[in-house]
Amino acid sequence: MSEKFCIFCGKEPKNKNLEHVIPQWLIKMTGREKEDVFSLYPDAEKHIPFMRFTFPACTECNSKYSKMEALVKPVLERVMSGQSVTGSDISLLMDWFDKVRVGLWLTNMYFDPKLKQDVQPNFYIDSRVGKVDRMLSVQKLDLSGGKGIYMGGTSTPLFQYSPTAFTMLINDFYFFSASRHSMVMPRTGFPSLVNVKVVNPETGLFESSIAKGRNKITNPVIQSFIPNKDSVTFYQPIYGGIQNYIVDDYVLEHTYDKTKGQGGIFVQKGNTGNTKYLQPDDKIGIRLHACKKYDLEQDAVRFQNQIHERSLTNSIDTRIGFAINNMLLKQMELQK
Numbered sequence: 307m308s309e310k311f312c313i314f315c316g317k318e319p320k321n322k323n324l325e326h327v328i329p330q331w332l333i334k335m336t337g338r339e340k341e342d343v344f345s346l347y348p349d350a351e352k353h354i355p356f357m358r359f360t361f362p363a364c365t366e367c368n369s370k371y372s373k374m375e376a377l378v379k380p381v382l383e384r385v386m387s388g389q390s391v392t393g394s395d396i397s398l399l400m401d402w403f404d405k406v407r408v409g410l411w412l413t414n415m416y417f418d419p420k421l422k423q424d425v426q427p428n429f430y431i432d433s434r435v436g437k438v439d440r441m442l443s444v445q446k447l448d449l450s451g452g453k454g455i456y457m458g459g460t461s462t463p464l465f466q467y468s469p470t471a472f473t474m475l476i477n478d479f480y481f482f483s484a485s486r487h488s489m490v491m492p493r494t495g496f497p498s499l500v501n502v503k504v505v506n507p508e509t510g511l512f513e514s515s516i517a518k519g520r521n522k523i524t525n526p527v528i529q530s531f532i533p534n535k536d537s538v539t540f541y542q543p544i545y546g547g548i549q550n551y552i553v554d555d556y557v558l559e560h561t562y563d564k565t566k567g568q569g570g571i572f573v574q575k576g577n578t579g580n581t582k583y584l585q586p587d588d589k590i591g592i593r594l595h596a597c598k599k600y601d602l603e604q605d606a607v608r609f610q611n612q613i614h615e616r617s618l619t620n621s622i623d624t625r626i627g628f629a630i631n632n633m634l635l636k637q638m639e640l641q642k
């Protein structure tokens with residue numbers, strides 16, 4: 307293991323304890339208490355039971371996030387049992403997917419210290435959750451009540467440099483989670499970044515101007531990503547850090563938390579447009595037809611590439627990751 311860092315704040319862990327990146331309630335809910343995290347990967351060099359898949363954290367950071375875990379569990383259960391949830395519930399669920407996605411990215415660096423040197427992460431869980439535009443797409447699968455938990459795309463070359471997107475199977479529910487700067491803002495009607503100039507190609511640091519928003523929804527919300535026809539997809543624009551430049555009436559009418567710069571939730575059922583705004587208390591029922599076709603890893607690689615292609619701020623490393631991801635995708639398609 308590499309030098310210890312708290313996976314929430316990135317600093318040396320204060321009063322160190324251990325964080326389950328896949329929470330214990332989820333391990334129990336999916337019947338994985340006795341299983342190996344890497345059992346899906348026949349070539350895996352590491353073997354760790356889910357219950358011991360833990361990483362260093364400060365006690366204080368960890369307890370802040372265990373409150374979030376307690377709140378999100380009933381939301382996920384409602385989603386998976388077809389009960390209704392509110393816009394605020396979905397925003398919380400998206401926070402949680404941010405946490406898991408960034409957490410899994412950082413665990414790669416614990417297993418491979420060289421990777422941490424190469425990547426030099428410039429955010430950790432606490433500096434990323436709820437800070438950047440995001441989307442979550444949900445499908446139900448025809449698995450006749452099968453149990454389990456699997457992650458797709460968390461060790462691809464592109465994900466290692468830029469943890470923008472992954473897929474996750476929780477029992478018979480299939481989730482696509484993604485987050486990227488300016489991924490959702492323009493086509494949910496918010497102001498957008500224009501004239502983007504990458505000032506540091508190594509890190510992807512950029513400068514840009516801000517253009518007035520269209521003040522209306524344009525479908526598809528993410529140009530390169532068309533959701534499955536039997537899915538429900540949520541989009542959330544987040545403009546923290548640039549509040550002073552972009553707040554207009556439309557933005558305010560579509561915002562859950564002005565101080566944090568968190569826009570509200572936009573929801574799309576199926577894939578034929580029809581994206582609507584949800585007020586924080588508006589309820590939505592998630593009843594889905596089960597899909598038969600899915601491929602956890604291939605879907606994740608394709609999804610990462612789609613998000614990358616529209617990204618304004620790619621660094622050299624993510625471009626290389628994208629090229630290798632493309633080769634992987636071609637191989638996967640040939641093997642079919």
Ligand SMILES: [Zn+2]
Nearest residue numbers: 312315364367
């Ligand atoms: Zn910490």
